[in-house]
Amino acid sequence: MSLSTHWHWALRQLARQLWLTALLYALAAVGSVFLAMLLTPLIPPGAADYVTPEAADRVLGILASSMLAVTTFSLATMVTAHGAVTGNTSPRATTLVLDNEITRHALGVFIGSFLFSLVGLVALNAGVYGDQGHVVLFALTALVIVLIVVALLRWIDHLSHLVRVSETTERVENATLSALLERARRPGLGARPCRQMADQLPAHARAVRGGEVGYVRHIDMPALINAAETAGVELFVCAVPGAFVDITSPLVAVAGNGDVDDDALREAFAIGPTRTFDYDPRFGLIVLAEIGSRALSPGINDPGTAIDIIGRATRLLTRWVEAKREAEREAKSEAAAEKAGSKARVWLPALDPFDLLDDIVTPLSRDGAAMLSVQQRLQKALASLAALPDADLQRAAHLHSRRAWERAQQALSMDFEREALATLVLPSQD
Numbered sequence: 001m002s003l004s005t006h007w008h009w010a011l012r013q014l015a016r017q018l019w020l021t022a023l024l025y026a027l028a029a030v031g032s033v034f035l036a037m038l039l040t041p042l043i044p045p046g047a048a049d050y051v052t053p054e055a056a057d058r059v060l061g062i063l064a065s066s067m068l069a070v071t072t073f074s075l076a077t078m079v080t081a082h083g084a085v086t087g088n089t090s091p092r093a094t095t096l097v098l099d100n101e102i103t104r105h106a107l108g109v110f111i112g113s114f115l116f117s118l119v120g121l122v123a124l125n126a127g128v129y130g131d132q133g134h135v136v137l138f139a140l141t142a143l144v145i146v147l148i149v150v151a152l153l154r155w156i157d158h159l160s161h162l163v164r165v166s167e168t169t170e171r172v173e174n175a176t177l178s179a180l181l182e183r184a185r186r187p188g189l190g191a192r193p194c195r196q197m198a199d200q201l202p203a204h205a206r207a208v209r210g211g212e213v214g215y216v217r218h219i220d221m222p223a224l225i226n227a228a229e230t231a232g233v234e235l236f237v238c239a240v241p242g243a244f245v246d247i248t249s250p251l252v253a254v255a256g257n258g259d260v261d262d263d264a265l266r267e268a269f270a271i272g273p274t275r276t277f278d279y280d281p282r283f284g285l286i287v288l289a290e291i292g293s294r295a296l297s298p299g300i301n302d303p304g305t306a307i308d309i310i311g312r313a314t315r316l317l318t319r320w321v322e323a324k325r326e327a328e329r330e331a332k333s334e335a336a337a338e339k340a341g342s343k344a345r346v347w348l349p350a351l352d353p354f355d356l357l358d359d360i361v362t363p364l365s366r367d368g369a370a371m372l373s374v375q376q377r378l379q380k381a382l383a384s385l386a387a388l389p390d391a392d393l394q395r396a397a398h399l400h401s402r403r404a405w406e407r408a409q410q411a412l413s414m415d416f417e418r419e420a421l422a423t424l425v426l427p428s429q430d
Contacts, residue, residue: 021104025112032140033119040133056138057124063141063148064117070152071110077159078103084163088300090290096171096277097162106155113144165305169291173312175277176284180316183281183351184323190221191237191346200347201236207250208262210269216243216251218270218279221346224252227265228345231258235265235346242280245271281320281351285359288313296367296374306368307377313360314381317353321388353393357385357400365404369411372421378404379424386426394429401426 014020085094120137123129129137161167187193194200216239228235233256239245251269254260275283288309295305361378368374379401386397405425412418 021108022111025108026115029112029116029144030119032116032144033123033137036120036133036136036140037123037128039136040129043132043135051135051138053124053129053134056134056141057121059138059141060117060120060124063145064114064121067110067114067117067148071107071114074107074110074155081159081162085168088163088165089168089294090287092275092283092287092290093168093172096175097168100171102154102158106151106158109147109151113148116144117141165291165295166308169288169305169309169312172277172284172287172291173316176281176288177316177319179277179279179281179284180320181323182279184320185327187324187327187350188344188346188348189219189279190225191344191348193350194236194347195350195352197236197238197347197349201253202255205236205253205255207238208252208254208265209247210239210245210249210251210266210271211247212271213246214244214271214273215275216241216245216269217272217274217276220268220270221348223268224265224346225344227260227268231260232256233258233260233345237346237348239269240349241278242275242283282355282359285313285316285356289360289363293363293367296364296371303368303371303374306364306371306374309360310364310374310377310381314384317356317385317393318388320356321390321393325389353390354396354399357382357393357396361400361404365400365407369404369407370413372412372417375404375408375412375421376424379421379426383424383426398426398429402428 081097082094085097120141124134124137183189219237219241224235224237233254236253236255238250238253243249245251252265254265277284292306292309294300295302295309361382364374365378368378382397382401382404386394386401388394402425405421408421409418412421
């Protein structure tokens with residue numbers, strides 16, 4: 001899919017909020033109490049003989065006290081996990097580790113069950129259920145207990161591997177892969193992809209500058225395409241998702257004599273204080289490199305994690321090239337090309353393989369320059385990428401191989417280490 005509208009993007013960001021899930025569960029819990037009041041007339045007369053109001057009161061009291069303790073413990077565990085992930089991997093990875101469906105569901109169930117029991121106790125002691133309504137309340141309480149048990153088991157399993165480095169790197173890899181595959185299948189994200197924006201941009205194009213300072217997190221591409229079609233102009237996106245902009249940075253360049261609303265173009269760009277993983281694969285590679293660099297620091301000294309990061313980056317870029325080739329085969333027909341956005345009047349810079357390798361290779365080659373095992377794996381990874389059927393990636397792999405070798409030459413202390421590494425260095429393509 002291409003970049004969505006601002007409304008779809010905002011709703012997706014809202015759905016990831018922890019408080020929203022807890023609120024929905026809480027509202028459902030409160031609604032179930034009132035549902036019990038509505039179902040009271042349907043209860044058979046003899047059902048109240050099996051369940052007493054005192055039994056329902058005791059169960060709800062136990063549920064309220066236990067869920068308050070479980071919720072407090074879970075929140076404290078999340079704070080501890082947040083610090084552990086920040087210290088062991090990267091602060092940028094905490095959003096992926098802690099913001100997930102299991103965490104939102106578990107805390108939502110715990111908080112919702114707590115409110116359910118509170119409202120049930122108040123309604124029961126106020127006598128709003130009459131002589132038989134407590135039977136429905138007791139049945140709903142049993143259902144809530146089942147939900148709690150399931151959520152608690154999933155939550156315990158999740159906590160058992162929450163702060164593992166491998167768990168964090170896997171989540172970052174999956175988020176990066178999703179963004180890379182999106183850019184491979186639709187290089188322009190709904191617009192027309194452009195390899196060299198400087199060569200494509202007309203000299204008379206007028207720049208529309210932003211009024212905020214931060215990172216581009218989302219672009220309302222349908223709005224830009226509609227504005228370009230309405231005004232009869234061509235738009236060249238200068239600030240892609242992940243780019244840092246200030247009040248003087250051009251967001252988009254307008255080519256043509258049509259009358260286009262600059263404020264509408266600015267509103268198409270969502271700018272925030274941090275980068276996100278959704279449409280920014282370079283951010284995912286940067287976070288992976290941060291995890292590898294932290295592992296190579298003297299305080300941690302874990303080259304195995306850095307080697308694992310190199311393997312994950314190699315897998316990501318390989319999948320990216322494979323997806324690009326598959327998308328190119330599917331776009332050979334005119335109908336597929338038009339569907340991919342080739343007729344749009346908006347241009348977006350395509351991903352540059354050199355930038356992708358620079359994000360992941362440069363930090364690891366710098367921080368692991370004195371470790372032969374890391375340098376060997378890095379050179380083998382670059383050789384694997386250079387063998388892929390992508391000319392731009394091949395040139396970038398050869399260049400980064402030479403640069404990593406130059407760093408290692410200065411850092412490796414033994415001649416036999418340099419000799420062993422020299423056999424793996426890719427030849428220069430100059």
